[in-house]
Amino acid sequence: MSGIHERHTGAAATIRKRPGRPRDPIAEQRILDAAINEFLERGAARFTMDGVARRAGVGKSTLYLRWADRDALLVESVRARSRSIEAVDTGSLRGDLIQLTTNLLRFLLEPVGYATFRITVDAVANPAYENVAKELAQRHRHAARRVFERARERGDAIDEAAVDPVVECLYGAVTMQVLNRGLGRPFASDSDLATRCTSTVDLVMRLLEP
Amino acid sequence: MSGIHERHTGAAATIRKRPGRPRDPIAEQRILDAAINEFLERGAARFTMDGVARRAGVGKSTLYLRWADRDALLVESVRARSRSIEAVDTGSLRGDLIQLTTNLLRFLLEPVGYATFRITVDAVANPAYENVAKELAQRHRHAARRVFERARERGDAIDEAAVDPVVECLYGAVTMQVLNRGLGRPFASDSDLATRCTSTVDLVMRLLEP
Amino acid sequence: MSGIHERHTGAAATIRKRPGRPRDPIAEQRILDAAINEFLERGAARFTMDGVARRAGVGKSTLYLRWADRDALLVESVRARSRSIEAVDTGSLRGDLIQLTTNLLRFLLEPVGYATFRITVDAVANPAYENVAKELAQRHRHAARRVFERARERGDAIDEAAVDPVVECLYGAVTMQVLNRGLGRPFASDSDLATRCTSTVDLVMRLLEP
Amino acid sequence: MSGIHERHTGAAATIRKRPGRPRDPIAEQRILDAAINEFLERGAARFTMDGVARRAGVGKSTLYLRWADRDALLVESVRARSRSIEAVDTGSLRGDLIQLTTNLLRFLLEPVGYATFRITVDAVANPAYENVAKELAQRHRHAARRVFERARERGDAIDEAAVDPVVECLYGAVTMQVLNRGLGRPFASDSDLATRCTSTVDLVMRLLEP
DNA sequence: TTATAAGCGAGACGGTACGTCACGTCTTTAG
DNA sequence: CTAAAGACGTGACGTACCGTCTCGCTTATAA
Numbered sequence: 001m002s003g004i005h006e007r008h009t010g011a012a013a014t015i016r017k018r019p020g021r022p023r024d025p026i027a028e029q030r031i032l033d034a035a036i037n038e039f040l041e042r043g044a045a046r047f048t049m050d051g052v053a054r055r056a057g058v059g060k061s062t063l064y065l066r067w068a069d070r071d072a073l074l075v076e077s078v079r080a081r082s083r084s085i086e087a088v089d090t091g092s093l094r095g096d097l098i099q100l101t102t103n104l105l106r107f108l109l110e111p112v113g114y115a116t117f118r119i120t121v122d123a124v125a126n127p128a129y130e131n132v133a134k135e136l137a138q139r140h141r142h143a144a145r146r147v148f149e150r151a152r153e154r155g156d157a158i159d160e161a162a163v164d165p166v167v168e169c170l171y172g173a174v175t176m177q178v179l180n181r182g183l184g185r186p187f188a189s190d191s192d193l194a195t196r197c198t199s200t201v202d203l204v205m206r207l208l209e210p
Numbered sequence: 211m212s213g214i215h216e217r218h219t220g221a222a223a224t225i226r227k228r229p230g231r232p233r234d235p236i237a238e239q240r241i242l243d244a245a246i247n248e249f250l251e252r253g254a255a256r257f258t259m260d261g262v263a264r265r266a267g268v269g270k271s272t273l274y275l276r277w278a279d280r281d282a283l284l285v286e287s288v289r290a291r292s293r294s295i296e297a298v299d300t301g302s303l304r305g306d307l308i309q310l311t312t313n314l315l316r317f318l319l320e321p322v323g324y325a326t327f328r329i330t331v332d333a334v335a336n337p338a339y340e341n342v343a344k345e346l347a348q349r350h351r352h353a354a355r356r357v358f359e360r361a362r363e364r365g366d367a368i369d370e371a372a373v374d375p376v377v378e379c380l381y382g383a384v385t386m387q388v389l390n391r392g393l394g395r396p397f398a399s400d401s402d403l404a405t406r407c408t409s410t411v412d413l414v415m416r417l418l419e420p
Numbered sequence: 421m422s423g424i425h426e427r428h429t430g431a432a433a434t435i436r437k438r439p440g441r442p443r444d445p446i447a448e449q450r451i452l453d454a455a456i457n458e459f460l461e462r463g464a465a466r467f468t469m470d471g472v473a474r475r476a477g478v479g480k481s482t483l484y485l486r487w488a489d490r491d492a493l494l495v496e497s498v499r500a501r502s503r504s505i506e507a508v509d510t511g512s513l514r515g516d517l518i519q520l521t522t523n524l525l526r527f528l529l530e531p532v533g534y535a536t537f538r539i540t541v542d543a544v545a546n547p548a549y550e551n552v553a554k555e556l557a558q559r560h561r562h563a564a565r566r567v568f569e570r571a572r573e574r575g576d577a578i579d580e581a582a583v584d585p586v587v588e589c590l591y592g593a594v595t596m597q598v599l600n601r602g603l604g605r606p607f608a609s610d611s612d613l614a615t616r617c618t619s620t621v622d623l624v625m626r627l628l629e630p
Numbered sequence: 631m632s633g634i635h636e637r638h639t640g641a642a643a644t645i646r647k648r649p650g651r652p653r654d655p656i657a658e659q660r661i662l663d664a665a666i667n668e669f670l671e672r673g674a675a676r677f678t679m680d681g682v683a684r685r686a687g688v689g690k691s692t693l694y695l696r697w698a699d700r701d702a703l704l705v706e707s708v709r710a711r712s713r714s715i716e717a718v719d720t721g722s723l724r725g726d727l728i729q730l731t732t733n734l735l736r737f738l739l740e741p742v743g744y745a746t747f748r749i750t751v752d753a754v755a756n757p758a759y760e761n762v763a764k765e766l767a768q769r770h771r772h773a774a775r776r777v778f779e780r781a782r783e784r785g786d787a788i789d790e791a792a793v794d795p796v797v798e799c800l801y802g803a804v805t806m807q808v809l810n811r812g813l814g815r816p817f818a819s820d821s822d823l824a825t826r827c828t829s830t831v832d833l834v835m836r837l838l839e840p
Numbered sequence: 841t842t843a844t845a846a847g848c849g850a851g852a853c854g855g856t857a858c859g860t861c862a863c864g865t866c867t868t869t870a871g
Numbered sequence: 872c873t874a875a876a877g878a879c880g881t882g883a884c885g886t887a888c889c890g891t892c893t894c895g896c897t898t899a900t901a902a
Binding site: 648649650651652653654657683687688689690691692695 | 849850851852853854855856
């Protein structure tokens with residue numbers, strides 16, 4: 001970890017006074033774009049560093065200067081594209097849950113979204129993906145937590161013990177639907193997708209009644 | 211594809227009348243055993259055909275004569291070992307569901323079981339896995355269906371409309387637990403695992419009340 | 421040599437009462453035809469047993485039952501097609517030598533003929549070709565010997581000590597011409613080829629004068 | 631073919647301006663050494679790329695980066711070792727021819743030398759060998775030409791028209807002797823070999839008298 | 841101004857595995 | 872009881888990536 005693959009130098013405090021040529025800030029984005037295209041066109045298994053370097057018009061050394069290995073770049077390129085699905089606030093618990101569930105389902109039905117799921121799945125066996133998987137899980141958990149916090153603030157009567165299992169069921173149900181359906185056969189319409197989510201939410205919400 | 215990689219010659223009718231040396235039936239099992247060991251020891255990513263051939267004391271050509279490629283063999287070796295988790299009959303709906311859920315969770319926490327899950331996940335993007343994924347889904351669906359059939363036969367009052375969503379939630383909840391937990395950190399004890407499943411089942415069973 | 425790869429069962433005397441399934445009499449010719457085609461189309465290096473078997477519509481064991489190995493079949497298929505070039509009798513030594521030389525040159529410029537030469541060349545390093553090479557050398561030597569025998573019978577005055585070296589030079593010169601020329605660039609005409617041989621013969625014949 | 635397997639970058643003018651890591655000049659020699667050893671120990675047929683790579687301590691990709699295929703490397707390694715047989719200057723035409731012929735015969739009786747001959751023979755049917763064959767032929771032709779040039783400079787009386795056929799006969803005769811003799815049965819002694827060449831030269835030299 | 845440090849594109853390098861292909865053997869059933 | 876069919880063990884082929892390395896630059900800070 002000693003200065004190699006440092007990416008989140010972040011902090012404006014360290015204004016960076018290191019000698020030597022600074023990293024090309026444009027290259028970073030070109031590489032991530034190339035990587036996500038490589039991923040979308042060829043899939044995770046056939047995603048290659050040589051391919052990304054060629055697409056980005058960049059030497060392989062530049063890739064390995066910034067990312068430790070293939071997995072790291074693959075993960076980051078996918079993560080960079082995974083749009084935020086957490087922003088949800090409809091004014092009611094039911095509305096929020098429907099929105100959340102619909103967002104998740106829609107997200108998982110896109111290549112990039114599904115890729116984040118696959119990364120989570122692979123993370124169980126591949127430590128390289130562990131951190132991203134944790135981060136993604138964190139984001140989903142956080143979103144759910146916010147929804148229920150707001151419900152509490154509004155004074156809704158909720159069986160607190162049921163919250164976690166219900167979220168688990170909701171997310172799980174969405175996952176099952178994606179697996180059963182596949183990327184190839186998306187829902188007929190966006191409203192069809194929403195309807196499906198609505199009925200699931202309406203069903204499990206009964207479990208929240210104290 | 212005609213006649214190549216034919217594996218399910220099936221039909222006892224055609225007792226095999228093809229001339230020439232028949233495929234060694236023992237080799238088949240030796241290869242699958244070697245393959246599953248290769249898989250368990252080295253993981254899916256480092257699973258190699260040369261390794262399997264060496265372990266099985268078999269030529270690579272024999273492998274490629276029977277399986278189209280690395281993925282096909284990997285999938286089949288895993289599938290061959292995925293023990294039947296469907297056999298469930300405790301006498302009550304609640305008992306059956308708990309048993310079913312516990313079996314599934316325990317299965318998914320083993321390397322082979324988790325591999326079948328990964329195959330299902332990959333199948334969404336990789337047509338090569340489609341058939342196996344369908345077969346696995348079929349087996350799970352069948353098991354659940356049997357449980358509810360028996361409940362109906364016993365005269366249990368069930369909200370039929372809720373059956374499918376409930377199963378979806380149950381299986382989904384188990385999946386979520388596996389993903390959140392990882393293979394590395396199994397449950398403290400088998401009873402701990404069972405307790406967890408019991409509470410989940412008890413929760414969602416409320417949705418089946420008419 | 422004990423009954424394996426027996427090929428010249430010949431002699432009608434042995435009417436053949438050997439037990440067991442008789443050999444398919446048609447197979448032999450079909451195989452040789454397939455072999456020479458395989459050879460002509462793909463060359464000696466890419467000549468394969470599987471290819472011959474496929475062309476002949478025959479199992480590989482049928483090949484190995486009759487020929488010891490790839491080389492044996494290759495050699496025999498070529499030898500079976502190498503037309504006799506020895507028959508020469510023009511009435512004069514000069515005429516005979518010109519005829520002999522021309523025949524040889526023409527033969528070596530054909531694929532099959534050149535192949536016999538290559539076999540001779542390979543025989544130096546590959547014992548499998550030894551016998552054929554010897555047989556071929558024998559035939560050439562025999563032809564030359566006959567020519568000079570007839571010359572002596574006609575009473576021609578010949579420096580006997582020069583005969584062998586002259587034949588060596590003649591055959592060698594023809595070989596050199598083939599190597600310098602290549603199969604791809606044959607002589608403009610057949611008479612051109614004959615002219616070339618005539619002048620060479622006329623030159624070296626001076627060495628035969630006592 | 632543009633720039634791939636380029637080996638004779640030659641021209642000192644272009645001091646090498648190609649970007650990227652330059653090819654290791656040491657590796658080249660290591661590979662050729664390994665290759666010639668592989669060839670001498672195992673013969674042309676059992677000469678393998680993996681073997682060469684292992685001997686040279688080099689990856690296979692490095693081999694294929696420089697040589698198009700097995701044959702190309704085999705040919706080049708042999709060519710690199712084919713010692714110069716052209717350097718001949720005894721002070722007389724007869725001496726030069728004897729020396730030249732003896733050198734050639736001795737060369738062809740060694741594995742590497744005979745291999746160059748086989749390459750020439752194969753070149754007739756295999757375009758891949760064409761260039762090497764031409765180069766080798768060129769070298770032999772050049773050596774012969776020099777010998778006769780010096781003879782002319784010394785004022786020897788020579789029938790110019792006979793020069794080419796005589797050289798053809800000499801080289802051809804040597805070739806015939808090698809073919810008749812084989813690598814396995816070398817001459818009893820080096821002087822035996824020289825005697826043989828001397829008598830052949832003495833014979834054909836008569837043809838050079840005007 | 842000059843020296844030193846690092847980034848960069850290019851591509852060679854040592855490896856490892858892939859999937860193919862051919863050889864010559866072995867194990868069946870066919871005749 | 873041999874012939875024929877074709878699966879088998881072996882092992883090399885040529886390709887594709889991996890992650891590292893070495894070049895000759897370019898671009899910055901430090902002396």
